[in-house]
Amino acid sequence: MVPMWLAKAALPLCSIYYKIKKRLPMFYSYSLYTLNTNSIFSPDKARLKPGYVTRPFPETLVDTIEWLKKEKSIL
Numbered sequence: 001m002v003p004m005w006l007a008k009a010a011l012p013l014c015s016i017y018y019k020i021k022k023r024l025p026m027f028y029s030y031s032l033y034t035l036n037t038n039s040i041f042s043p044d045k046a047r048l049k050p051g052y053v054t055r056p057f058p059e060t061l062v063d064t065i066e067w068l069k070k071e072k073s074i075l
Contacts, residue, residue, distance in 0.1 A: 007032055
């Protein structure tokens with residue numbers, strides 16, 4: 001995990017790096033802003049729908065990592 005101040009400080013250099021590599025950056029100033037705000041989501045409304053179930057966190061994490069690898073966002 002990277003401290004927010006470091007991510008913000010590295011943003012200009014990361015932007016240049018990804019332009020040179022012709023790849024999409026892993027984060028933008030807006031994504032850092034969003035991570036830093038109070039974005040609390042509740043599943044309460046979804047739970048009212050019949051048949052809604054949450055997935056186990058380990059399963060979700062594995063699927064996320066596989067997707068990121070497929071998208072070549074991580075090695």
